[in-house]
Amino acid sequence: MVSNFYIPVEVFLGENATLKVGEVARRFGFKAVVITGKKSSKENGSLQKVLDSLKKHGISEVLIYDEVEPNPIDRNVNDAARLVVEEKVDLIIGLGGGSALDVAKAVSIVSSNEGSVWDYVKYPEGARLVPFYNRPVICIPTTSGTGSEVDRYSVVTNPIRKEKLVVSHSLNYPKVAIIDPLNTTSMSPYLTAVTGFDALTHALESLTNRADNFIAEEYSVKAIRIIAKWLPVAVNEPDNLEARKQMSYAAMLAGIAIDHLGVALIHTLEHPVSAHYPHVAHGVGLAILAPYVTKYNYEYRKDKYSLFAELMGYPSEPHKAVDSLVEFIDTLGLPKTLKDVGVEKEKLDRLTEDVYMLSRHSFIVNPREPKELDEIRELYESAYEGNL
Amino acid sequence: MVSNFYIPVEVFLGENATLKVGEVARRFGFKAVVITGKKSSKENGSLQKVLDSLKKHGISEVLIYDEVEPNPIDRNVNDAARLVVEEKVDLIIGLGGGSALDVAKAVSIVSSNEGSVWDYVKYPEGARLVPFYNRPVICIPTTSGTGSEVDRYSVVTNPIRKEKLVVSHSLNYPKVAIIDPLNTTSMSPYLTAVTGFDALTHALESLTNRADNFIAEEYSVKAIRIIAKWLPVAVNEPDNLEARKQMSYAAMLAGIAIDHLGVALIHTLEHPVSAHYPHVAHGVGLAILAPYVTKYNYEYRKDKYSLFAELMGYPSEPHKAVDSLVEFIDTLGLPKTLKDVGVEKEKLDRLTEDVYMLSRHSFIVNPREPKELDEIRELYESAYEGNL
Numbered sequence: 001m002v003s004n005f006y007i008p009v010e011v012f013l014g015e016n017a018t019l020k021v022g023e024v025a026r027r028f029g030f031k032a033v034v035i036t037g038k039k040s041s042k043e044n045g046s047l048q049k050v051l052d053s054l055k056k057h058g059i060s061e062v063l064i065y066d067e068v069e070p071n072p073i074d075r076n077v078n079d080a081a082r083l084v085v086e087e088k089v090d091l092i093i094g095l096g097g098g099s100a101l102d103v104a105k106a107v108s109i110v111s112s113n114e115g116s117v118w119d120y121v122k123y124p125e126g127a128r129l130v131p132f133y134n135r136p137v138i139c140i141p142t143t144s145g146t147g148s149e150v151d152r153y154s155v156v157t158n159p160i161r162k163e164k165l166v167v168s169h170s171l172n173y174p175k176v177a178i179i180d181p182l183n184t185t186s187m188s189p190y191l192t193a194v195t196g197f198d199a200l201t202h203a204l205e206s207l208t209n210r211a212d213n214f215i216a217e218e219y220s221v222k223a224i225r226i227i228a229k230w231l232p233v234a235v236n237e238p239d240n241l242e243a244r245k246q247m248s249y250a251a252m253l254a255g256i257a258i259d260h261l262g263v264a265l266i267h268t269l270e271h272p273v274s275a276h277y278p279h280v281a282h283g284v285g286l287a288i289l290a291p292y293v294t295k296y297n298y299e300y301r302k303d304k305y306s307l308f309a310e311l312m313g314y315p316s317e318p319h320k321a322v323d324s325l326v327e328f329i330d331t332l333g334l335p336k337t338l339k340d341v342g343v344e345k346e347k348l349d350r351l352t353e354d355v356y357m358l359s360r361h362s363f364i365v366n367p368r369e370p371k372e373l374d375e376i377r378e379l380y381e382s383a384y385e386g387n388l
Numbered sequence: 389m390v391s392n393f394y395i396p397v398e399v400f401l402g403e404n405a406t407l408k409v410g411e412v413a414r415r416f417g418f419k420a421v422v423i424t425g426k427k428s429s430k431e432n433g434s435l436q437k438v439l440d441s442l443k444k445h446g447i448s449e450v451l452i453y454d455e456v457e458p459n460p461i462d463r464n465v466n467d468a469a470r471l472v473v474e475e476k477v478d479l480i481i482g483l484g485g486g487s488a489l490d491v492a493k494a495v496s497i498v499s500s501n502e503g504s505v506w507d508y509v510k511y512p513e514g515a516r517l518v519p520f521y522n523r524p525v526i527c528i529p530t531t532s533g534t535g536s537e538v539d540r541y542s543v544v545t546n547p548i549r550k551e552k553l554v555v556s557h558s559l560n561y562p563k564v565a566i567i568d569p570l571n572t573t574s575m576s577p578y579l580t581a582v583t584g585f586d587a588l589t590h591a592l593e594s595l596t597n598r599a600d601n602f603i604a605e606e607y608s609v610k611a612i613r614i615i616a617k618w619l620p621v622a623v624n625e626p627d628n629l630e631a632r633k634q635m636s637y638a639a640m641l642a643g644i645a646i647d648h649l650g651v652a653l654i655h656t657l658e659h660p661v662s663a664h665y666p667h668v669a670h671g672v673g674l675a676i677l678a679p680y681v682t683k684y685n686y687e688y689r690k691d692k693y694s695l696f697a698e699l700m701g702y703p704s705e706p707h708k709a710v711d712s713l714v715e716f717i718d719t720l721g722l723p724k725t726l727k728d729v730g731v732e733k734e735k736l737d738r739l740t741e742d743v744y745m746l747s748r749h750s751f752i753v754n755p756r757e758p759k760e761l762d763e764i765r766e767l768y769e770s771a772y773e774g775n776l
Contacts, residue, residue, distance in 0.1 A: 002402035013603060014390035215401060
């Protein structure tokens with residue numbers, strides 16, 4: 001077995017790493033756009049730190065695009081890309097949660113090539129266009145979960161068609177990730193839990209992916225160990241800096257792991273949920289679905305699920321992977337059923353259809369490959385009712 | 389503390405990874421040069437595997453430069469660079485031990501910019517020229533030690549001035565590393581020990597470097613643990629594939645670690661030794677000097693030397709780092725004094741002078757910064773006599 005490993009993102013990780021952004025940005029030009037959300041980067045002070053550092057290092061013109069919403073939509077990417085082209089921006093800085101970073105990366109692709117964001121998302125048939133160029137992107141996460149700062153993915157929603165799709169291309173990597181745990185201390189316990197669970201799912205889905213990659217596996221293993229220990233601490237003690245630092249690091253490790261192996265059925269089933277119900281955070285959807293998908297999977301990669309259970313602090317047995325997830329989600333205080341978060345039962349058919357139409361290419365990497373669409377429908381139904 | 393991490397080399401690691409070279413090379417062009425040594429890549433069959441794979445994937449023209457010698461000299465780089473320019477070669481493949489890989493990388497810089505290799509080496513005053521361009525390089529190690537396949541360094545010797553100097557630049561990274569443990573199985577126990585000790589020294593010197601980098605440290609820690617366990621196995625059982633695989637992996641990890649932190653006094657003192665006595669393998673010089681330099685250092689970074697001792701399987705006390713090295717070198721059957729390998733006592737002054745003239749810039753990263761040149765002279769004298 002040959003393992004492939006490549007992570008072309010330069011990482012700065014540590015307290016006050018944010019203050020490096022000006023120095024780093026100077027490598028790439030003089031005119032920047034900061035892509036961020038409407039509120040949190042203003043409220044937690046990170047936007048001001050970024051602007052001060054850019055000014056100090058002679059980035060003379062800085063535009064701000066602050067319209068990114070959670071579960072970001074295509075318009076965010078296309079609007080910001082137009083701004084970048086019209087204003088001849090040299091470099092793009094993504095500041096925020098996964099949404100802001102995903103948008104920043106996709107803006108780089110769309111602003112540097114023809115077409116709109118939908119031309120670059122990965123349908124089961126492949127993407128419609130291949131990008132040939134990109135603008136440099138610096139990603140500064142303010143959550144610890146998505147790993148978007150080190151991966152090649154951007155997840156974007158079409159709010160009319162209710163489709164959530166992924167741009168995945170080697171030009172979609174940021175050039176630099178600036179990971180500063182101080183930017184995450186203002187996250188609420190809920191947001192900490194939700195984003196941290198996303199990181200855990202990345203580590204779980206890369207660990208159990210049918211394509212083995214022993215280098216990437218070490219990143220998953222390390223991430224799971226850290227998250228099992230430190231996520232509950234970060235949730236319960238928002239000011240615990242060690243916990244914030246560990247979670248920032250773990251989210252990066254899990255991001256690297258998932259970048260090499262790609263997501264599987266937990267993510268595949270989640271995307272239609274938050275596409276149709278944008279009020280459902282990605283991490284909440286994952287937490288609801290993870291135990292059901294894991295129960296569906298574990299007999300098919302017993303070694304890896306045993307390892308997962310062990311890393312979570314449970315006996316090294318495959319079915320304990322399910323227990324460990326259920327209890328971990330309980331500890332984090334996250335919802336347990338699709339019903340609980342407002343998904344309608346009559347929508348389950350549509351969700352199942354969307355999985356098939358938009359994401360069936362991921363079936364093959366899942367530990368157990370679904371053969372009938374009914375299996376997906378049943379997973380949704382169990383997660384709706386809470387029948388584990 | 390902000391840790392920086394960047395490793396822009398795509399890695400393929402595993403048995404038969406060599407067979408991927410043709411497919412990878414096609415990304416970069418149609419005309420390649422293979423830079424290798426006079427014998428081992430022919431005898432162990434790796435050269436033929438490379439040529440077959442290139443042919444199979446339509447690399448129509450392949451030149452071979454097979455004049456690289458151990459402790460490679462400036463002429464190797466300059467000659468091969470001239471060949472690359474004259475023949476309009478698209479890509480460079482380094483195949484062999486650290487020497488072949490170091491030459492391949494430096495050839496990329498020299499063939500793509502003005503000047504000769506001495507314009508790009510790092511003197512205490514800095515390099516004379518800055519490269520602006522490079523040609524793609526694929527590195528295929530046939531030893532497990534130098535880590536050259538993933539780092540930005542090329543060590544080159546001037547045989548007239550007896551100077552061993554380092555090219556160190558971000559354009560000196562290979563694009564791709566193809567690490568195939570099967571290429572290392574024909575190494576003799578001696579070569580296995582010597583090259584493996586080089587990897588151990590990389591891990592030790594990066595772990596104890598005065599610049600902390602907690603991400604890179606994890607690579608050192610992992611490398612030391614693997615080398616302590618598997619290097620003696622690889623030496624005693626040349627056909628043990630698991631040991632070969634572990635050592636290939638550890639050498640890569642240690643290479644990544646040292647790439648981030650740079651070498652310190654063990655390497656700094658070794659380079660003049662093998663520059664003046666080219667029959668002394670780099671790893672042999674390191675093995676002789678490591679216990680003396682470690683004894684000189686350990687009081688100044690007690691935490692890290694305690695950790696090193698522990699990773700080597702000794703009690704977690706700083707002075708045990710020295711014991712662990714002495715006994716490990718003993719287990720590997722490597723020489724113990726400079727006298728044993730033919731260094732002349734009257735040359736110790738010149739070696740000391742060369743350290744000052746060529747490498748004093750590395751004093752500052754050593755755990756204990758030498759203040760007087762006499763300290764260097766005394767280290768050489770102890771290592772000459774065997775007075776630990």
